[in-house]
Amino acid sequence: MNTPPTLYIEGPAFWTPTLPGWDAASAAFRGEGTLADPPAKRPSPQVLAPAERRRAPDTVALALEVAAAAIAGADRNAADVPCVFTSAHGDLSINDYMCSTLAGDPKMLSPTKFHNSVHNAAVGYWTIGTGCMAASNAVSAYGHSFAAGLLEAAVQCAADQTPVLLVGYDAPTVGALASVTDSRGLLAVALVIAPERTARTVASLDWSLVGDGAATGPHSAAAATLKDINPMADALPLFEALAQAPGSADAPIDLPLSAALALRLRLQAAG
Amino acid sequence: MPSRISPLHISAYTATSAVGVGKEAHADALAHSRSGLRANDFGDAPLPTWIGRVDGLEDVRLPESAASWDCRNNRLAWLGLQADGFLEAVAAARKKYGATRIALVLGTSTASIGETELAYTQLDADGNFPPDQRRAAVHTPHSLAMFVQQVLGIDGPSETISTACSSSAKVFASAERLIRLGLADAAVVGGADTLCGSVLFGFNSLELVSTEPCRPFDAARKGISLGEAAGFALVERVQPGAPATPLLLGYGEASDAHHMSTPHPEGLGAERALDDALARAGLAADAIDYINMHGTASQKNDEVEGALVARRFPAHTHASSTKGFMGHTLGAAGIVEAVVCLLAIERGLMPGTVNTRTLDEGFGPQLKLEPATGEVRYALSNSFGFGGNNCALVFGKAVNA
Numbered sequence: 001m002n003t004p005p006t007l008y009i010e011g012p013a014f015w016t017p018t019l020p021g022w023d024a025a026s027a028a029f030r031g032e033g034t035l036a037d038p039p040a041k042r043p044s045p046q047v048l049a050p051a052e053r054r055r056a057p058d059t060v061a062l063a064l065e066v067a068a069a070a071i072a073g074a075d076r077n078a079a080d081v082p083c084v085f086t087s088a089h090g091d092l093s094i095n096d097y098m099c100s101t102l103a104g105d106p107k108m109l110s111p112t113k114f115h116n117s118v119h120n121a122a123v124g125y126w127t128i129g130t131g132c133m134a135a136s137n138a139v140s141a142y143g144h145s146f147a148a149g150l151l152e153a154a155v156q157c158a159a160d161q162t163p164v165l166l167v168g169y170d171a172p173t174v175g176a177l178a179s180v181t182d183s184r185g186l187l188a189v190a191l192v193i194a195p196e197r198t199a200r201t202v203a204s205l206d207w208s209l210v211g212d213g214a215a216t217g218p219h220s221a222a223a224a225t226l227k228d229i230n231p232m233a234d235a236l237p238l239f240e241a242l243a244q245a246p247g248s249a250d251a252p253i254d255l256p257l258s259a260a261l262a263l264r265l266r267l268q269a270a271g
Numbered sequence: 272m273p274s275r276i277s278p279l280h281i282s283a284y285t286a287t288s289a290v291g292v293g294k295e296a297h298a299d300a301l302a303h304s305r306s307g308l309r310a311n312d313f314g315d316a317p318l319p320t321w322i323g324r325v326d327g328l329e330d331v332r333l334p335e336s337a338a339s340w341d342c343r344n345n346r347l348a349w350l351g352l353q354a355d356g357f358l359e360a361v362a363a364a365r366k367k368y369g370a371t372r373i374a375l376v377l378g379t380s381t382a383s384i385g386e387t388e389l390a391y392t393q394l395d396a397d398g399n400f401p402p403d404q405r406r407a408a409v410h411t412p413h414s415l416a417m418f419v420q421q422v423l424g425i426d427g428p429s430e431t432i433s434t435a436c437s438s439s440a441k442v443f444a445s446a447e448r449l450i451r452l453g454l455a456d457a458a459v460v461g462g463a464d465t466l467c468g469s470v471l472f473g474f475n476s477l478e479l480v481s482t483e484p485c486r487p488f489d490a491a492r493k494g495i496s497l498g499e500a501a502g503f504a505l506v507e508r509v510q511p512g513a514p515a516t517p518l519l520l521g522y523g524e525a526s527d528a529h530h531m532s533t534p535h536p537e538g539l540g541a542e543r544a545l546d547d548a549l550a551r552a553g554l555a556a557d558a559i560d561y562i563n564m565h566g567t568a569s570q571k572n573d574e575v576e577g578a579l580v581a582r583r584f585p586a587h588t589h590a591s592s593t594k595g596f597m598g599h600t601l602g603a604a605g606i607v608e609a610v611v612c613l614l615a616i617e618r619g620l621m622p623g624t625v626n627t628r629t630l631d632e633g634f635g636p637q638l639k640l641e642p643a644t645g646e647v648r649y650a651l652s653n654s655f656g657f658g659g660n661n662c663a664l665v666f667g668k669a670v671n672a
Contacts, residue, residue: 004452079528090412090433095384099391102468106316107475114473115532115657118380119412119433124658127526133540135524136660137441140431142413148430152445159448160273176391179400180407209428209454211371260426261371 003208004158009267010200011073012242013066013190015043016226022069026243028222035222042186047129055112056125059091062188063122063169064129070165070190071130074200078130081192082156083165085123086139086149088231089173089183091116096175122169145170146189146234147255147263153193154207163194170230183230189239201270203246213254213262238265245269272546275553278518278667279447279506282457283360285351286610288500288597289323293354298614300596301622302642307597308484308496308626313466318475321484322466323498323598325350333418339406340418342386344379348415348463351501352422360505361423364457374427374455375420376445378438378462380602380656382431383414385467415463427455433602435656436565437524438462439502440605440664444522446506461503464602470497477532485568485599487592487624488577488638490631492568498598502606504613515669517616520554520649523547527659538575540661541653545583548663554649557585559665561621561650562637563608566592567599573631576653581635589645590637595625605654605662612650612666619644 012022017039019025027033042058043065053061063085071078089095094117101109118124120138127136135156141148146168153166169188173181193205218224218236227233237253246267253265285293289307290300300307311317313324331346332338352358364373390404404410408417413431420429428449432441439462446458464470474480474497481494506519525547527540534541549556562584565576573592580590593611600607615621623642630638652664 004454082524088411088413095387098469098473099384099388102388102472103391106468106472109472109476111473111476111478111532114469114476117469117473118435118657120435120656120658120660121531123434124526124531124660127528127659128530131528133526133528133543135444136434136526136658137432137445137524138434138658138660140412140433141429142408142411142417145413148428151428152430155445155448155452155454159451176394176398176400177387177410179390180405180410209371257428258420258426261428 007154007157007205008194008197008201009203009205010192010194011070012202012239013069013073014239015062015066016187017185029220029240029243031220057091057094057116058186059169059171060122060125062171062186063167064126066188066190067126067165067167070192074192076163076192079132080134081163081165082134083123083126084137084139084149084153085167086145087169088140088142088145089170089181090119092171092177092181092183093174096177143231144257145231147257151263157193157195161195163192165192166190168232168235170232185229187226187229187232189232189235202242203267203269206266208264210262210264211260213256213264215256216253241267272550276447276521276551278509278520279450280509280513281517281519281613282505282507283357284504284610284613285355285357286500286502286607287325287351287354288600288607289325289498290596292350294614298618298620302620304623304625304642306484306595306625314468318471319482320480321496323496324466325499334422337418337422340409342383342409344383344385344415344463344465345418347465347499347501348419352503357503361459364505365425368456370424370426372427372456373425374446374449374458375416375425375429376432376442376458376460377416377419378432378442378602378605379415380433380435380438380464381467381469382412383409384469385465388468423459434660435658436601436604437654437656437660437662438602438605440654440662441524443519443664444524447519450508457505457507459503459505461606462603463501464600465499466497470601479569481568484626485594486627487566487568487594488573488630488634489627490629492573495567495569496598498600500597500600500603500607502603502610517613517669518667520667521548521552521665523663525661529659532657533571534575534655535659538579540659541576541579541655544661544663548665552665556583559588559649559651560647561615562588562590563611563652564590564592565653565655566594568594577634580637584637586636588637589621589639589643591622591624591639593622608652609664612652615647615650616666616668619646621647
């Protein structure tokens with residue numbers, strides 16, 4: 001198979017109630033930090049106006065928090081950066097509201113909840129909040145949603161030679177949806193993938209599709225506490241590696257895209 | 272501005288909507304300005320509106336090996352996949368390239384949420400889904416793509432694009448990039464969206480649904496008619512000696528950065544998508560012979576898009592909205608209207624705008640109510656979605672090798 005060009009990772013960002021931010025998460029992944037106790041409730045992204053911040057669905061607050069942190073870490077202007085948001089489930093609490101209301105009194109459906117129910121609500125609020133008119137995308141691939149979103153972002157970066165913001169998020173299930181969905185908590189990750197090395201490069205990224213990849217699991221005790229939190233847990237090995245100053249001798253990270261195909265990542269720390 | 276891209280062959284394509292199953296049904300309806308809309312008869316307490324409903328979905332049976340994927344949306348996808356020799360074309364590509372070399376990129380706005388809505392009317396005493404609804408993968412946005420991947424037997428990169436009403440237009444962009452980078456040799460693209468309570472009552476809550484058949488660009492337009500549809504295309508690199516099928520020439524994706532459910536007042540995101548699509552195709556606006564407009568018949572969409580076409584295209588361009596034929600099929604609109612463009616190119620048939628009686632005076636001479644025949648070398652399709660998500664596609668006539 002063809003080998004696509006080397007790309008560069010900037011601005012890793014992370015948020016979950018027990019590790020609310022990349023500083024806390026990266027320290028914990030190196031075995032240097034502890035989990036937040038009590039855990040944080042939900043992020044409060046400054047990209048939204050105060051009133052909007054309060055009204056925003058959890059998924060929107062979560063996704064925008066890590067998106068803004070990644071853009072700040074990459075020292076880029078959000079308005080210029082195409083963005084790919086990925087989520088296995090979207091906002092399950094809004095789905096639960098929609099389905100409950102439709103089963104009860106459908107004419108009572110809230111118009112705001114309805115327009116917030118689209119899978120691209122989070123990326124829509126991001127582009128509105130940052131004035132970003134570049135391409136924006138909302139991706140889903142069930143149990144492989146993080147890998148599929150990372151592939152979409154890397155492909156767009158490599159094909160168009162543009163930095164791309166990748167955001168992955170999922171939120172806990174609620175109500176009757178718990179019968180079919182075991183998403184347990186808030187977890188979101190983000191990073192910027194760039195076509196060229198910059199002062200903000202954290203690691204280079206060599207990537208390819210392989211037919212024989214088995215999922216790489218988390219290593220650290222801190223990451224292991226999150227392995228079943230929601231489908232974005234697939235991102236843990238990548239973010240553990242980014243916390244560790246990865247080297248070329250490290251084993252590759254394999255992220256399954258399906259039973260037959262995986263995305264293989266090799267990282268090398270910047271200088 | 273993006274660089275020009277190498278064209279891709281659309282080696283097979285098909286659509287299923289309220290006007291019928293497959294290319295012939297669509298070409299016939301478009302040529303004769305025959306709308307497929309009907310008074311809303313969907314659900315127990317139908318709202319007073321008109322819908323584009325696909326007949327017979329209640330009787331469609333999925334293949335036995337894929338029976339666990341059963342829901343209205345996957346039934347519509349299965350009905351659509353069987354038309355126009357599409358299954359056979361994918362099987363041939365699988366043989367030629369190998370299953371892991373064929374990507375699958377599908378767009379959907381609501382996937383199988385209709386089945387989840389149904390499950391909420393069947394909850395047991397503890398408030399849980401009944402056993403036959405505990406099909407976890409069905410109740411997710413990726414349900415359609417997982418079902419289609421299984422029935423087509425393809426194993427390349429697979430993703431769902433869900434950007435509301437631009438979803439199944441953007442699939443062409445993602446597929447082109449995968450093929451350009453050599454990560455796939457071919458891609459199945461498309462999408463499906465079905466009528467469900469979420470969209471009927473949701474658009475009703477936003478006061479965007481018309482009580483009469485939608486009249487795109489009419490001075491007295493009163494809102495949208497919702498519909499359901501599925502469509503698929505097989506895209507491959509252009510190969511010497513291959514049949515002269517139409518080409519994907521360009522695409523543009525852009526965001527409004529304005530409002531969740533209202534377009535940018537000056538259409539800046541839509542115009543940026545248009546400019547990027549023309550740049551990738553290496554064309555000027557005046558090369559476009561036919562434009563399939565997003566044209567939902569909502570006040571704001573038509574106002575903004577009508578003004579964009581009026582200011583950017585010459586008078587001789589034939590522009591129309593086909594929403595009056597099949598309704599606004601949301602996440603499936605991109606692929607179905609791409610199919611309308613491909614039919615226009617292959618058959619020299621430029622559709623009119625059905626149901627519309629008197630065009631709003633603000634719009635340009637490009638907008639046509641009646642169909643026309645003539646050579647279509649280049650066709651443009653616009654798709655715009657909630658969240659200010661815009662996509663423009665440019666297709667072209669095959670050049671004989």
